[in-house]
Amino acid sequence: MDTYLQFMVLGLGLGAVYIALGNGLVLTYRATGIINFAQGAMAMWGAYVFAQLEIDGTMVLPIGSVSLSDGPLGVVPALIIALVTSVFVGLLAHYLVFRPVRHAPALAQVVVSVALMLTIQALVVVRFGPNNIRVESIIEPGNVTLFGVDVSSRELVMTGIMLVLSVGVWAYFRFTRAGVATRAASENERGATLRGFSPDRLAAFAMVMASVVATIGVILASSLTGLNPQNYTLLVVPALAVLLVARMESVIIVCAASIVLGMFQSVVNLLVLKDWWPTWAQSGIDQVLPFVVVVVILLAFGSRLPSRGSLQTVPLPDVNIPRIRPIPMLVLLGITVALLVWLKDGYRFGMTYSIILMLMGLSYVIITGYLGQISLAQTAFAGAAGFTLSKVTMNWDMPFVLAILFSSVVAALLGMAVALPAFRIRGAQLAIVTIAASLAIERFVFNNYSITPPEGNPIANPSFFGLNLAVRDGAELSRLIYSITVLAVATILVLAFIRIASGDTGRAFLAVRSNERAAASVGIDVRQTKLIGFGMSAFIAGMAGCLIGYSAGQLSAESFTAFVGLQILAVTYIGGITSFGGAAVAGVIGPLGIIYVIFHDLFEIGDYYALVSGIALIVTVILNPVGIAGATRMQIAWVRDKLGGSSPKDESTHPAPKAAAKEVSDVH
Template identity: 60%
Template sequence: MGTVLQFVVLGLGLGAVYIGLGSGLLLVHRATGMINFAQGAIATWGAYVFAELRNTGTLVFPVGSVDLGEPPSTATALVIALATAIALGFAVHYLAFRPVQQNSVLAQVVVSVALLITIQALVVLRFGPNKIDVESFVPGGTVTLLGAAIPTRELFIALVMVVLAALVWCYLRFTRMGIATRAASENERAAVLMGFSPSWLAAIAQAGAAFVGTVAVILASSLTGLNADYFGLLVVPALAVLLVAKLESIPVLVVAAIGLGAFQSLIGLLVTQPWWPVWAQSGLDQVIPFAVVMVILFVTGKRLPTRGATQQIRLPDVPIPRIRPLVAIGLVVAAGLALAFTTGTIRFGLTTSLILSLLALSYVVLTGYLGQISLAQSAFAGAAGFVLSKASVDWGIPFPISMILCALLATALGMLVALPAFRIRGAQLAIVTLAAGLGIERFIFNNYSLSPPEGNPIADASLFGMDLAVREGRDLSRLAFSLMVLVIVAIIVWVFVRVASGDMGRAFLAVRANERAAESSGINVRRTKVIGFALSAFIAGIAGCLIGFSRGQLSAESFTVMAGLQLLAVAYLGGITTIGGSLVAGLIGPLGISYVLMRTWLDLGEYYELVLGLALVLTAILNPVGIAGAVRHQVEFVRRKLRRPATSPPIDAPRREEEASHV
């Protein structure tokens, strides 16, 4: 019993982080109606500023730094770090969130994801990729409870975060600004009538969220050290806690956060028991947030609250694709020539771009056409890729049957993840799919009993005796493999065009526009959603298998959640509603040809994620249709100009004027 109690108390440190991040998420949602997926990254930046001040005496900014000569005191460093976090909160609101506050939920999610990518990239560039130690200023020691030595640090951290959460609750409930913030969450005009600017209230909320989250990360990092990826993705369980609280109750959020942290810590105790199965000893704690969300959705069955809006929100236009044989043949030939006349790294970058275009196309199907925001596409691709290792090596299933079977497995996984879409949509669905993606990554991809640390080897593809291996001797990217990828991409795109231009494509768009109207017109909305998720996951599964063939083996790093978020970024940046957008996304995607050129020609590969994140923020604010959509609009504008008749007067104009003068 004493050991169990010790592990429960150890889990309070993790629960305290969930309280801080969750309270900030709730505060921002009550003020803006938006879900800030970058909450953990924002808090992590402030914690890194504190750690750097205490370790080296340097105040680091996103650009530049100030050497203070010697490390300041803990209190001074804490004040500076929290002031930096508050300033970052204001900047995030005015530069990113405010411009898209009245845009579609998709644009809001994309901006939030872009901030996560940008801030994470800045942390790595400014502070380095390795974990750094943080000086502990939390009172140490132990107390005896029920015969067990209980550490006091976790108790102190949890107490501090409960007090801060109580202050957030008091602000929202008893202060005039807090009441106005709650009013704005229902109707912005109500806040205006109270004499407050909804934008200013939102900025205060964003700054307060950054403050509370930063305190939580600083306190927790004094126990574990600082790691950007770890604390940045702690937003996922914090989002699960937020859903438990139904996005509005601070007391429920606090209880759920403490309970989740304690339960995850107990899982760490259970996995050490001899009776615990080996295959479930890694990553199970990350499956719990997803399971919590799923139980809430299917047990309560109540729709989560949404924010009142002052205007209608228009989604990006979706052009119906048409098959243009000459254009299609020209693109395929051009791609084939580009592959034929390049070698080595450049050809491999082009091949990777073709594969990434398929992953981007899976977003086009699901998000662009069906309107469902999924952040689990990388997990679908990874699931197919990892099973391909078993199918090609252990089971001896030949290509392309192995690839199709693995893609069908990803399809089944996609259909399972589609179940929450029956009840929720928008940012809430993004939360569920992000939790699912993280759970799959940690429980399957990072599970050494299922995926060995040395990687999962994949047998080379061959067809009718033709060797389709990606490498041979010193040739790192064989033309046969690249052409095989090109053929598969062309086939998948042709199938998508057939689906999107037919009845199913029209059903997708009807559900995207208005689910109730689609239901009343005879469209089975649930079946349409399942088909959309299935088709999207199948395409992602094909892409995951091709990534496996191109690498020769797969590891967990190939399909991380951050990689999936980057894919969403490039899909939106290229144009998430068009095939052309997916092709552009492939060109600018991670490890694609643009990345290769940045790394080899400009030596700027380390800045790729930063450039990607900033470009995505600007695209979501200024150009929601993406690069391909902007090009299409310009082409249509030129065509209208060329087709417009001359404005010279008609031939009989003089005669009409003469007749009018006589009258």
């Protein structure tokens, strides 16, 4: 029992971070109605500033740096500067990112917070480097005796500090005029405005408080683990689980749930070392716990979680009903084939990868653009198909066509399983489920050496009736026959998508997206429609995962991380989340696509790609929520109208029937 107590105390270090991030999430949600997926990344920036000041006295800015000392700066001045930095981070996040989308659909709010997370994470990599850096502890290490057992005192002090700050947050909401007004605005923004309060100023102050509290927590915790751009960015996922346990409003429950979750994760890390613990469940089990918590809470209380009042609502972007147009399709295929023939080596591979990324973007178009469900787990589905492909081709010698179909069906089944919470929840809450699922699958499956060996997961070369379709053959690194195969698979899937999207199933998708209650009232089975949508999108993502596997010859977890999926979502939204054109744009500008390859060769953009795509996504969501493809379609329609022409009446559809337009915000 002594060892268990020691590990429980060590788990208080994680609990302290969850308290910090959870309080930040509560402050932001109560003030703006937005679930801030970037909370961990925002706090991480201030922690990096603190660490760099302690290392060499350099104040690192987003552009440039200032030397404040010839050597390491003291702890107190470094801490003060870091917290002042966090104030500016909160203000900039509010006025430049969250304020413009306060009345936007839940999809836009989720996407813009994800974009901010990607932007800050990429900026940290560019300015501080991708490697783990050591952080000096503010709290002196030591031991104390607790129930007769020597335990670390540092974690106890960290938790105490965060509890004191939590009391301050609770007192702000409970006793201050601004805090009470913030609570009132969260229930009825119009009423708060009529009473003379400015919801915008209240939100700005709450965002600053959230940034400062979260930064303090990350600074304290980073002295135990060091700073890593990915880990602290994704710590927001268990903090989101804590937020849901607290029903998105209770600071006290945030503290209690954070402590319990942190201690439980620490004890689980002890239990996995026991002889009786199954080997296959040793890796990533601590990341499965937040996912389980999220699912249980949302399934049990999802329909009763509070929502925030708003002065106005904005409908989702219009959807363009696709049609098969033989001549434009043949022209596009001809141009693509000509480029594949003309391009060589790396450029041909980039073009081929763009086609694969187009399929990943198409999976987002189906699930988010057409069905209105915010899924952040598409790369997990792609990875599941890819790793299944490795098993069936190497162990079962399954032929090419059957192998990719079987693997994609596995992905579809996984997608339908993740869809089950969507029966009760939607919008940002569903986004929490899917990102938690993505991280759990990544850590528990893809990084589990019992399932996916560290030496790699080889995939047998594809062949069709004796014809070698492999991407490589001797000195030839990007074979034309493989690129044509990828194009053929993508063409079949796109034609199937157009056929389905323009038929009864596509109309059912749009009806569910617009208003689930209205859809059910006209005889649409909402649950079945959601299952079909998740299954279709996961199947297409699975096909993309198989093609990624064949492109590499073997798979690793790095191909299907949560960050990769978020980047693909970013470029798909930039292109236009509600159309095939958006998926095509995503393929062209996506990571490792043809534009990426060209710019990388010319300018060696490296880590700047994620930064540029994150900034571009923020700008797109704010200024042009229909994306590049959608804006182009609107401009063409405007020109036709000026020239006296008209578009076919069935070419586009609005996101909600007129009779149900007022109810869209309630659904989303």
